[in-house]
Amino acid sequence: MKTISIADLRHDPGPALDAVANGDTYVVTRYRRPVARLVPVDRSAPPSGREAMEILRSLAAVPGWAEELRAQRAEIDSQISDPWDPAR
Secondary structure (H helix, E strand, C coil): CEEEEHHHHHHCHHHHHHHHHCCCCEEEEECCEEEEEECCCCCCCCCCHHHHHHHHHHHHCCCCHHHHHHHHHHHHHHHCCCCCCCCC
């Protein structure tokens, strides 16, 4: 694990961030004492189609969720006027 001072990081963050993007980890120091850690972002794969459907089904199981969404949609729709409506 590499170390970098706050001053060095502030002066030129590019090389350290490039190294972190390539998998390195840095300990950030202030007055030679560790204060933070720069680590690569976990780039886990997005959910598969099946996992996404399971997530959506679990949301649909929340009581009142769909009704609340419909009520909000109806309220928004009632506030919008259609400029092409001949009844206007």
